[in-house]
Amino acid sequence: MSFNEKLKLAWKKNNSLVCVGLDPDLSRLPAGLAPQRESIFEFNKAIIDATHDLVCAYKPQIAYFSACSAEEQLEQTIRYIKTNYPDIPVILDSKRGDIGSTAQQYAVEAFERYQADAVTINPYMGVDSAEPFLTYQDRGVILLCRTSNSGASDIQDLVVNGSPLYEKVADLVANQWNKHNNCLLVVGATWPEQMAKIRSIVGDMAFLVPGAGAQGGDVEQLVKAGKTEDGTGLIVNSSRGILYASSGRDFAEAARNETLKLRDLINQFR
């Protein structure tokens, strides 16, 4: 089954466009979990068990694992999802990008070592840097287009032939890089106008939308700007807003409540 097919089934099954981002920050682990890498899997497992029926995807952010030598905990986390909740796709957020021979190694990292269903990558180096990922036709390749951070404008808004660079990236991905129909785009929740424009360029291509939680993106605006005609097309990620909803022993329950709130809020505007 392709990533896009798996995603569609998950949207439907859980009636949800919410993705929970797994960014386990040792300095923010809740009460009862020691701030050490051995706690990471336990934390992730509790979050996953509490939210699996409310989400369309999980998105572990590899940086939080790499910074504290927790590759094993990342492997364990993904294996846990795939074993216990096989209908929920896993997006490895790693934003890799390199020349072809090196990108090949990164594709092995994401798709073979970690067994991710999809991976985020950076388009700056061009199509040959994406190709080793794209050839895994059953996996999703999610290219940065308009990111959620404030500095996104520094490069992405530079004007190319009368349009901002991110629109050119959207156009290239949709019309040249998407031969196997496995491309998606990262479009930040914080930029609803830009999102609407990108939607008009790329048709029904799904967007991974970071920035809806702690980063403050407005849910009504983003859903209206980004949804496709059938009310899907979006993977709306929240990480910190869900993971750290409570710093007490009730963190998993609090995470469930936040996920439910976000799901229902999104569903109002689909």
Add this chain to the structure above:
Amino acid sequence: MSFNEKLKLAWKKNNSLVCVGLDPDLSRLPAGLAPQRESIFEFNKAIIDATHDLVCAYKPQIAYFSACSAEEQLEQTIRYIKTNYPDIPVILDSKRGDIGSTAQQYAVEAFERYQADAVTINPYMGVDSAEPFLTYQDRGVILLCRTSNSGASDIQDLVVNGSPLYEKVADLVANQWNKHNNCLLVVGATWPEQMAKIRSIVGDMAFLVPGAGAQGGDVEQLVKAGKTEDGTGLIVNSSRGILYASSGRDFAEAARNETLKLRDLINQFR
């Protein structure tokens, strides 16, 4: 000591602009080394011992380690260089780039976990994605500008206000992002004309130059295009051309010979 000072001393000490890229590909390890991750450190150590007096830097490419779960071998390799050849800077080639809070984790990965002297990063997400790296003022931050691969032109050549995007990136880095004087740029050996233009934009800022070896960049052209007035300014990387110069048990000696040849060829044109 800052990265740039350390680099200047290494250029001088070994009279060399050559950087050996450590891309340990298990499928290409020479005779006598089993194709398994336990061989990686042994391979790197032999290459390093054979070339340490001929180089200005080593550049491990993290993808080759991550693909085969060899993080420990990467740590060991960098520790070996820093213990035995402390004058030679280590550049971690990882091309990271993410929003600030995540970039902070990647900075910890590069500079604290792996203790790299410098790291490569991708500028597409803007200055706030670079900031967590830039605040390590004694480390080098090497931003992708014009990469060596054929697809580099897809995005990097798009015309912004009459100039290609990579020139705009060079200008932004030199005039806005380089407050702590710790920025460098990646400029591929395969594009000498573009390199000359970038040199004219950024003054004496050092370039990491991939593509001189297996990728076929012309050494005379690149050195003339990229050197600074004092005949330095370049970190000319060769990975596969040196590492796999021989597939026999004489691989380290062959690597030394290739490094020496490249060093002397470069020095003819400085």
